[in-house]
Amino acid sequence: MTDPADSPPTHPAKPNQRRHLLVAAAGLGAAALGAGLAWRAGSPKPALAEAEQAFWxxxxxxxLAEEAASTSASSTWVAAADFRGKPLLLNFWATWCAPCVKELPELAQFHREFKNQGWQVLGLAVDSPAAVQAFLKKLPVDFPQAMAGTTGTTLTRxxxxxxxxxxxxxxxxxxxRIIWxxxxxxNAEELRLLGSSHRPG
Known part of the structure; x- marks a missing residue:
């Protein structure tokens, strides 16, 4: 059996050795962090929520179904999936809703300012087709419109x-995914902030 007294004495690490140990430990930590970030970046994104999936x-x-029907049958419908892949501002409105009507020019302005940056705008009217047709003939807007119908309130909820x-x-x-x-x-100011803070890519 070896006598502890015969064992070579242990000496504290010299400053240079300590520095090397710290550098090595830091390197290992950075490597582990980098590997974690790489895994997170390469890992799949979480699935869309049920409401998001249902909308898309x-x-x-x-x-304006009658006018659309004169060009092609498929153009009488707007598929939400056609807007996938770029940011989308979706607006629920009605002809009988004064604040809705008031903000339509703000939405049209957002559409004009940010469409070249990838943003899309879609209006969904919670109203009757006849009322919306008459309204849009008097006050047309330059972004797509479609009917959410009387069940539109359920969709908004x-x-x-x-x-x-x-x-x-x-x-x-x-x-x-819903971001806002x-x-x-x-109003124009908050819409500009939205468009500037959430750009494609």
Whole structure:
């Protein structure tokens, strides 16, 4: 048996040795962190929420169905999936809703300012087709419109509008996830902030 007294004495690490040990430990930590970040970047994104999936699977009738039908049968419908892949500002409105009508020019301005940066705008009217047709003939807008119909309130609630009020706006990123909601009329300033802070890519 070896006598502890015969063992070579242990000496504390010299400053240079300590420095090398610290550098090595830091290197290992950085490598582990880098590997973790790489795994996270390469890992699949979480699945869309049920309400988001339901919206992207939906299609809506155009309000000017008679005019669209004269060009092609398929153009009488707007498929939400056609807007997937780029940011989308979705606005629920109605002809009888004064704040809705007031904000339409703000939404049209957002559409003009940010369409070249990848943003899309879609209006969904919670109204009757006849009322929307008459309204849009008098006051046309330059972004797509479709009918959410009388069940539109249920759709707005599923997307986060607990009160079911109008107007209600929802923004989706390019992956189809909700990134912003607003109950009540929007304004140009907050829409510009939305467009600038959530750009494609």
């Amino acid at each position: 699977a939906a299609r809506f009738e155009r309000p 599923s997307l986060g509008n607990a009160q079911g009020g109008l107007p209600f706006s929802v923004a989706f990123d390019a992956d189809g 909601r607003k109950l009540g009329a929007t």
